[in-house]
Amino acid sequence: MLHNCVKELRARYSFSQTELANRVGVTRQTIGFIEKGDFSPSITLSLKIAQELNVSVDELFWLEGEGYNEE
Amino acid sequence: MKNDDFRVQFPLWNIALLLILTIWSYGVVYAIDLAVSDFEGVFYTTGQQVYVNWHMPSVLSLIIGQLALIAFFIIYFIKLRQYNKNNPGNELRPFTFLKPHELLEDDELFRQITERTTKKIYILYAQAIPVVIFLIMFLPTHRFLYIALLIGLLIAHNALYFWEIRKFMNGKTQLSHTSINAKKRLSKFTLVTIAIITFFALAFPTYQVVQIQTNQERMFEQFERCLEDGHEAILTEDSTVNCSKD
Incomplete structure (x- = not known):
């Protein structure tokens, strides 16, 4: 299963789900599902989110058992 | 996108239209059958007067449906x-021949949800259509019933679509388990759909048989009463008994 720290990083930049969704061109529901780990985004969308949150994709997403990457 | 978005609610609009079409088609089917095969049956004469033999349920369904x-x-x-x-x-375009409005493709999540839901509808059709074919094959009944069965399938399709999208919009869908469980052969929804379709398919001819039997009993009673009174009983074309003195 794919884990992520989108919620934590979004909070750091004080973005709401809607705001982040608008910045990367998706719906609010998509951000919500990504944060819950219920949806694995495409590489393009992962890159866009990482860019908005100023991190690399592998800092934002990691596979189960590989640990939390955020410093 | 919100829960009350027109596109999310669209399957409900489809269901409403299908229900209206069911009522309307009853009248249309009856009118066409009459025009093609039994136009003379529309009129009957008693003495000098000509009467129109209105079939009230179909006339009403035609007017109400329209x-x-x-x-x-x-x-x-x-x-x-x-x-x-x-x-x-x-x-949105007024008509949905090219792309149904309920297909949500706003972003990759919605595309995935739409694909997942249409996959479930594909399974519903794959399982329910053979049952409908089987029922149509063995039931010698009015062709309105066949239309109603197909409309029933379309209603089930739209209900399933709405149910799935609604579940997703309420955050109850788990997309991490998107594959269809092959061990689970029939979903509850498909089972209920097949049960409802079978019920209506059997109920309609049963009702017709009961109606024919009741009519026959009524006619026999009228015949007997006529003969007991010493009159002559004549069966007319519209299945009524004319009682006349010798």
Whole structure:
């Protein structure tokens, strides 16, 4: 299963789900599902989110058992 | 996108239209059958007078269906205009022949949800259509029933679509488990759909048989009464008993 720290990083930049969704061109529901780990985004969308949150994709997403990457 | 978005609610509009079409088609089917095969049966004469043999259920269904269709399209176009006004750049066409409005493809998540839901509908059709074919094959009944069964399937399809999208919009869908469980052969929804379709398919001919039997009993009673009174009993073309003195 794919884990992520989108919620934590979004909070750091004080973005709401809607705001982040608008910045990367998706719906609010998509951000919500990504944060819950219920949806694995495409590489393009992962890159866009990482860019908005100023991190690399592998800092934002990691596979189960590989640990939390955020410093 | 919100839960009350017109596109999310669209399967419900489809269901409403299908229900109206069911009522309307009863009248249409009866009228066409009459015009093609039994036009003389529309009229009957008693002495010098000619009467029209109105079949009230079909006449009523034709009128009610027609009025309901007009009302439906007026409300639909008002709602559509409202939606298009509130969503400039994302307008919906009035008719959905090319792309049904309920197919949500706003982004990759919605595309995935739509694919997942249409996969479930594919399974529903794959399992329910053979049952419908089987029922049509063995039931020697009015062709309205066949139309009603197909409309029933379409209603089930739209209900399933709405159910799935609603579940997703309420955050109850788990997309991490998107594959269909092959061990689970029939979903509850498909089972209920097949059960309802079978019930109606059997109920309609049963009702017809009961009606024929009741009519026969009534006619026998009229015959007996006539003969007991010393009159002559004649069976007319429209299945009524004429009692006349010798």
